[in-house]
Amino acid sequence: MSSVNINKARWEPRLVTRKKDTGTLSPRSAGTYHHGDLKAALVAAAGEMLEREGPESISFRAVARAAGVSPTAPYNHFPSKEDLLATLAGAGFRELENCQVATVAATQSGQERIVSLGLAYLRFAETHPQLYRLMFGAGVADWCAHPEVAEAKRASFRAIRDALAEQLSGVGDPAEEAVDTAAIAAWALAHGLSMLLIDGSLGAAKDDPSHGKSLIMRILTQFAAGLTPKPSTR
Amino acid sequence: MSSVNINKARWEPRLVTRKKDTGTLSPRSAGTYHHGDLKAALVAAAGEMLEREGPESISFRAVARAAGVSPTAPYNHFPSKEDLLATLAGAGFRELENCQVATVAATQSGQERIVSLGLAYLRFAETHPQLYRLMFGAGVADWCAHPEVAEAKRASFRAIRDALAEQLSGVGDPAEEAVDTAAIAAWALAHGLSMLLIDGSLGAAKDDPSHGKSLIMRILTQFAAGLTPKPSTR
DNA sequence: CGACGATATGAGCAGTGTCAACATTAACAA
């Protein structure tokens, strides 16, 4: 009667012989007590849970459960839950940076490169919304205790700044200050748009994707055009 | 060592006769069992805790403790913790909207009004960083279950949109679409800058405030100037 | 006075992050 009480086994030490496949990846591929490569498994499990339930509902115990180990096993690999999340966030920034440099490399310089860069940024945010939220502090209060995340973030910003610097160098001297202004403005614009899109603040725009896309395009194009004060004669 | 274990008294029903001062504010000013105006007290306590510890570390029980009532008393006024936070967020958006309309009213139309509006937005975010984070979903996953918050957010966006519409109407017909583009771009820019400032992503810029301020000014000015394609003759 | 509805309390459940003590294992030295 009621209270079916699943998970009565509480934790249930798995006895299955998990050998995977002659350890191309898992260095030990142990039998039952030692997991071949926890840490990687934890990161993977946490990554899946992240996009499924969002950073604020991730629990250390739940990722341990998903990885098939006891609730405190993760403490052998991460000092705290926040460190696990920091690992995810850091990897997220590195992936974002890859998207950015790939986009820059794939388009020849000019206004459209800036637009492409912005589109790539937005696409990343829309593809991994919860990861993106985590990267910017959702459910964590502050990354300042995790320098690695801050560094990865800085690296991803540098990709924006470099692209902007080259773009601006087309019309005179780069002027450090002007580059900073443009780069931070670009980052803020992309970040703001991403956040507003993710949390549904731009609900109407997202409903019909074509309209939403064109709106994004207009904003990005306008921004890119604004970088060169007098683009054409006229 | 360590683990001093304060709060051993667990809850400690206060018997102090709290009469405040002949209820100018509290309608009942009760003696001991019934709090004169919980709900207001809870909101106030939560508001203080918010800025002190951030939205993710706020606990329902802790605000009850701060208000001097039992851990479950708040449930008579808020269906859940999220509803308390939603109340704070809604109030935050209304206050932000007030700042915006006040700023618009206090400056005559033109580019500098747009700049002032942006500055007011950023000042609000910098003054109540944790409130601002909460308003945009930090520690809550999603506001879509709380329409009141979404509505308050929309109202605050409308203030931006209206200002932009008037600004654009100075150079021809407003063209709905163009207004949307500009308004959303403005919001995204302000929101992105606010977030980046709050979470320390722009660490360097914030270190010396004068440099930071001028950077913000340059960004906002450039944006405002970009609204009118050909500001001067030249 | 008595009944009722609003409000506050208390115990309790399931779940959380974290820690200390213990068990198991692989690797290495004798």
Added chain:
DNA sequence: TTGTTAATGTTGACACTGCTCATATCGTCG
């Protein structure tokens, strides 16, 4: 082989959380 050691996993426990229930208290209105 045997023994030691350091990784790695497990168990049990503590303090805390959000939330639900049954119960107690109070103001108010009949």
